[in-house]
Amino acid sequence: MTERGVLICDAHELMRAGLRGLVDGQPDLTVVGEAGDGETAVAQALTLRPDLVLMEARLPCLDGISATTRLRAELPDTRVLVLTACDRDEYAYAALRAGASGFLVKDAPAAEMLVAVRGVLRGETMLAPSVARRLVDRYVTGAVAPLADARLDTLTGREREVLGLVGRGLNNVEIAEKLFLGETTVKTHVGRILTKLRLRDRIQAVVVAYESGLVRPGG
Template sequence: MTTAGVLICDAQELMRAGLRGVVDSQPDFTVVGEAGDGESAVAQALTLRPDLVVMGVRMPCLDGISATAQVRAELPGTHVLVLSACDRDEYAYAALRAGASGFLVRDTSAAEMLVALRGVLRGETMIAPSVARRLIDRYVTGAVVPLPDARLDTLTEREREVLCLVGRGLNNGEIAEKLFLGETTVKTHVARILAKLHVRDRIQAVVVAYESGLVRPGG
C-alpha cells in the first residue's frame, strides 16, 4: 500500500495534535511534519516535499492563503487542503484561487476529514458543503461582475463550447452527447482547456468561465 506523506500546519498546537491523531490512525497516511506558522509551513513543505499539506488559514508570520500560494508555486505536485475556523466565503474563494485543492471547516468530523484527504489526493476538489452551496448561489444570482480574461483568447471555438458546458455542470459523457463527439475527444478538449487556462482542474476552469462572463447565470 502506498503511504501519502502529510504536513500539518496550524497555529494551535491542540488542533495539530488532533489532526495528527486522525491522520496517523490510517495505514495510507503518515504525518511527516508540523508547522505552527506560515513561514515555517512553506519552509517545511520545500524540505519535506509532502504529498499533502493541511493548512490553517490564520497563522502568524504568514497567513495560510499566502503560504498555500507559495507552496503550490514551488511544489505543483503537492496538494493543499485549507482548514478554517469559520466557513467565510472569501476564505474559501481565496484558498481556491491560491491553488488549494479543498476548503473545510475545523468542526468537520474525522470521517469527513479522511474522505476529503483521500479525495484531494485523487485530484478532486473538496469543499465544505455549506460553502460550496453559497459559492454556487453567488454565481447564480449574478453577484459577480465579469472581468475579461486573455486566457480565453487561446481557446478554439470548440474548446470554448466545451468549457461552457463544463460550466453548466455537464460531465464528459453528457458533453459528448450534446456536441455529437466521442467521449475520448471531449477528454482531450478538457485537458487542453486546463493547460491553456493554466488551471489544475475543472472547478478552477469553471471559476475562470464565470469570472470572465463566458458562462453567465441562467444563460
C-alpha cells in the same frame, strides 16, 4: 499501497494531534511533519516535500493564505487543503486564489475530512458544501449577461459538453457515466480544457463555465 505524505500546519496543538490521529489511522496516508506557524510550515514543506499540506488559514508569523501562495510557487506538485474555524467566504476565495485545492471547515466530520483529503490528492478541488453554494451564487448574482470568452472558441463540441458538466460539479466518473465515455477519456478532455483555457484547476473551470453562460443556475 503507496503512502502519501501529509504535513499538518495548525496553530493549536490539540488540533494538530487530532488531525495526526486521523491521518495516521489511514493505510494510505502518513504524517511527515507538523508546524504551528506559517513560516515553519513553508520551511518544513520545502524540506519534506509532502504530497499534501493541511493548512490552517489563520497562522502566526505568516498566515496560511500567504504560506499557501509561497508553497504553490515553490512546490507546484504539493497540494494544499486549507482549514478554518468557520466557512467565511473571504477565506475560501483567498485560499483558491492562492492556489489551494480545497477549503474545509475544521469541525467537518472525520469521514468528510478524509473524502476531501483523498479528493485533493487525486487532483480534484474540494470545497465545504456551504462554500461551494455561495461561490456559485457569487459568480452568477448580478450578471446581466454572460461574459464573452473567446477562449471557449478553442474547445471542441465534446470539450464544451465536458466543461458544462464540470461546471455543474460532476466528477470524472460521473461525467464518464453521463456521456458514455471511459474515465480516462474524460480525464484527457478535462486536461485539454484546462490547457486551452489556461486554467489552474477545476474550480477555475467552474467559474468560466458560469461566467460565460455555458452553465446556468438550476440548469
